[in-house]
Amino acid sequence: MRDVPYVRRPITTNPPNSPTARQCHDCGARHIGLCDALSDDDIGFLARVAQSVSMPAGKSFIEEGSPSAYFYDINLGDVRVHKSLPDGRRQITGFMGIGHFLGLSVSGTYAFSAEALNDVQLCRFDRSSLLSVFAEFPAIEAKLLEVAVHEMVIAQEQMLLLGRKTALERVASFIDSWTERHAPLSNRPRSYAPVTFLLPMNRTDLADYLGLTPETVSRSFSQLKRDGLINFNNPQEISVLQPHHIAAMTCG
Amino acid sequence: MRDVPYVRRPITTNPPNSPTARQCHDCGARHIGLCDALSDDDIGFLARVAQSVSMPAGKSFIEEGSPSAYFYDINLGDVRVHKSLPDGRRQITGFMGIGHFLGLSVSGTYAFSAEALNDVQLCRFDRSSLLSVFAEFPAIEAKLLEVAVHEMVIAQEQMLLLGRKTALERVASFIDSWTERHAPLSNRPRSYAPVTFLLPMNRTDLADYLGLTPETVSRSFSQLKRDGLINFNNPQEISVLQPHHIAAMTCG
DNA sequence: GCGATAAATTGATCTGCGTCAATGCACGCG
DNA sequence: CGCGTGCATTGACGCAGATCAATTTATCGC
Numbered sequence: 001m002r003d004v005p006y007v008r009r010p011i012t013t014n015p016p017n018s019p020t021a022r023q024c025h026d027c028g029a030r031h032i033g034l035c036d037a038l039s040d041d042d043i044g045f046l047a048r049v050a051q052s053v054s055m056p057a058g059k060s061f062i063e064e065g066s067p068s069a070y071f072y073d074i075n076l077g078d079v080r081v082h083k084s085l086p087d088g089r090r091q092i093t094g095f096m097g098i099g100h101f102l103g104l105s106v107s108g109t110y111a112f113s114a115e116a117l118n119d120v121q122l123c124r125f126d127r128s129s130l131l132s133v134f135a136e137f138p139a140i141e142a143k144l145l146e147v148a149v150h151e152m153v154i155a156q157e158q159m160l161l162l163g164r165k166t167a168l169e170r171v172a173s174f175i176d177s178w179t180e181r182h183a184p185l186s187n188r189p190r191s192y193a194p195v196t197f198l199l200p201m202n203r204t205d206l207a208d209y210l211g212l213t214p215e216t217v218s219r220s221f222s223q224l225k226r227d228g229l230i231n232f233n234n235p236q237e238i239s240v241l242q243p244h245h246i247a248a249m250t251c252g
Numbered sequence: 253m254r255d256v257p258y259v260r261r262p263i264t265t266n267p268p269n270s271p272t273a274r275q276c277h278d279c280g281a282r283h284i285g286l287c288d289a290l291s292d293d294d295i296g297f298l299a300r301v302a303q304s305v306s307m308p309a310g311k312s313f314i315e316e317g318s319p320s321a322y323f324y325d326i327n328l329g330d331v332r333v334h335k336s337l338p339d340g341r342r343q344i345t346g347f348m349g350i351g352h353f354l355g356l357s358v359s360g361t362y363a364f365s366a367e368a369l370n371d372v373q374l375c376r377f378d379r380s381s382l383l384s385v386f387a388e389f390p391a392i393e394a395k396l397l398e399v400a401v402h403e404m405v406i407a408q409e410q411m412l413l414l415g416r417k418t419a420l421e422r423v424a425s426f427i428d429s430w431t432e433r434h435a436p437l438s439n440r441p442r443s444y445a446p447v448t449f450l451l452p453m454n455r456t457d458l459a460d461y462l463g464l465t466p467e468t469v470s471r472s473f474s475q476l477k478r479d480g481l482i483n484f485n486n487p488q489e490i491s492v493l494q495p496h497h498i499a500a501m502t503c504g
Numbered sequence: 505g506c507g508a509t510a511a512a513t514t515g516a517t518c519t520g521c522g523t524c525a526a527t528g529c530a531c532g533c534g
Numbered sequence: 535c536g537c538g539t540g541c542a543t544t545g546a547c548g549c550a551g552a553t554c555a556a557t558t559t560a561t562c563g564c
Binding site for chain 1: 416
């Protein structure tokens with residue numbers, strides 16, 4: 001535990017379940033998102049101040065309004081982020097996967113809630129540890145800014161979707177972005193080849209993400225099935241038969 | 253022009269209309285937003301690499317999809333930021349005022365357009381200048397991250413509004429946030445006192461911001477008038493007669 | 505494999521907001 | 535001062551998507 005190869009200065013004692021540098025090297029998020037900004041040498045420092053925690057499917061680990069004690073980086077699994085109104089209406093603001101960070105806060109309390117969609121492994125930093133990481137690695141803070149700017153671009157696209165797109169366009173936009181997530185155009189042997197993947201969220205989650213009802217999401221899926229653009233082997237497993245047609249329906 | 257008091261190293265020659273350090277000191281945004289992160293001594297550096305530019309009302313100065321050559325900080329006036337679909341549907345993602353920054357980009361092209369709502373003065377940095385500012389003042393980059401995180405919180409609130417609020421709740425939310433902008437609770441003699449201010453945007457802009465039509469915005473305003481919660485001296489000048497009632501209608 | 509349970513789908517109906525159209529109102533200009 | 539132009543408001547009507555309800559399908563424990 002103590003023999004991490006590259007410790008510049010002591011910050012805190014190693015928490016009991018802290019990952020070793022080895023663990024960081026093997027981490028699913030090693031070359032995605034934030035950690036990609038660090039060299040193999042520097043990654044050891046991170047291992048000193050990070051705690052590895054896991055969450056069972058369904059577990060809520062960030063509560064809107066509670067003190068923002070921790071900062072997280074997703075190592076494995078999928079997470080649902082949302083805001084709620086007092087009467088229970090819910091808006092899911094994003095589905096986060098491996099390499100995404102969560103929990104930065106200026107106000108001192110979380111502005112959103114987060115739940116595990118499936119079994120999730122997280123890299124956890126407490127507030128003070130995070131500050132020491134920033135102090136030691138300005139590259140991390142710069143990378144974080146870069147990521148935040150990118151999140152902002154995605155948020156603006158989602159506002160366009162929620163404010164101005166039709167139900168069918170919303171569903172098509174969702175399918176399109178998840179097709180891209182699972183099979184980037186650059187990686188596809190033929191750009192128009194069908195792609196099959198699993199959706200970690202249910203129809204209600206999808207509705208709360210797209211500003212619709214579960215019924216309307218289902219009807220839109222059915223229409224796309226009827227038109228031969230997609231197919232479902234089961235409600236979780238979607239086959240995008242005509243990715244380019246779906247992309248054309250997103251309206252930008 | 254050349255005798256700015258605090259130059260650490262030469263970066264570029266001074267552009268012809270660069271503000272002097274004096275100008276930075278007198279700037280409307282000196283103690284708002286980004287520049288607030290700098291000391292009086294350090295602000296001179298900024299003056300070396302910044303250009304002061306002004307835009308007439310209605311002028312578009314950022315075009316979605318064009319190369320992100322510049323970064324802006326608003327010194328005076330109001331700006332409308334939006335994204336569009338190919339068929340002309342528009343979503344305004346924000347109305348920015350003094351001290352707001354605009355134009356950070358990761359991809360190299362702007363993800364949104366921006367127009368002056370009234371006569372606007374901007375502090376402009378080109379890409380390379382901005383990088384030199386970051387290198388010289390890590391505090392600016394840290395502050396930028398803080399601001400970006402805050403923007404993200406606001407964006408998530410807007411997604412909640414667009415996805416899940418009724419027309420009346422959307423309009424009330426807008427009035428509430430602009431009441432807060434013009435007369436923060438902390439500054440008000442009595443928290444429930446009426447507040448009057450000017451709206452720099454028209455009903456169509458408002459509709460494109462709230463995901464509604466101008467007619468629905470107008471009808472919602474009329475209902476709030478009928479209920480005695482607001483009044484209009486003219487379509488631009490709103491009096492919020494019962495700020496606490498309006499706040500209660502935003503539903504969070 | 506077989507029932508129990510929850511989720512997804514489909515159908516019927518309703519409604520909030522959009523659409524279309526007319527009127528009101530303010531400001532600028534000859 | 536009156537007229538024209540553009541925005542805001544108000545009214546009448548229609549429809550996309552919500553709501554309510556029934557049916558089908560997937561999953562899981564036994």
